[in-house]
Amino acid sequence: EIVMTQSPATLSVSPGERATLSCRASQSVSSNLAWYQQKPGQAPRLLIYTASTRATGIPARFSGSGSGTEFTLTISSLQSEDFAVYYCQQYNNWPLTFGGGTKVEIK
């Protein structure tokens, strides 16, 4: 099983600042990585797939990069609606696995 490790667990950021979230895979997943956003009491929402492709309707301030074992989600200028938990997911191998999440909170 591929273990996905996200860091940091919690990120404190002021509105308007840049946020950088990391996701590391225990073995290469190529570019087969997705990012999701989850707000309290809501279902996850797809943000990024294939490591760097924004999903439909996702603002350009969200960007993804990386391949192999190291991936990054960047939110260029945090808006109030962006404070949430973010998960990465690999789909290169079975079983599908998620990272433990990064909570982005208001500083």
Add this chain to the structure above:
Amino acid sequence: EVQLLESGGGLGLPGGSLRLSCAASGFTFSSYAMSWVRQAPGKGLEWVAAITGSGDSTPYADSVKGRFTISRDNSKNTLYLQMNSLRAEDTAIYYCAKVRGDGYPYFFDYWGQGTLVTVSS
């Protein structure tokens, strides 16, 4: 508009059974793989099982293999999860999720709002 509506959650006894359903609308159901993903209270996401559009491939997480069965009825646009031999650690919100295509790549472009399963005596 894609909609996924889960039902069937509730209280289940240890060793007991529950059957979850997910009614889908807004897309050609039979053309897409589907999946169940769960989230224990206050925890992260855990993939449970998936099924191709035709139902001919059904991978499972090791934690549920042999106890849970995923299935679909394309004539009713409905996804199911039969949960047997329930354990306390199966307590979670269960989300129905649509896969981007019919099979690989298995990431999820739409999610339902989830149904809570609580396993307790």
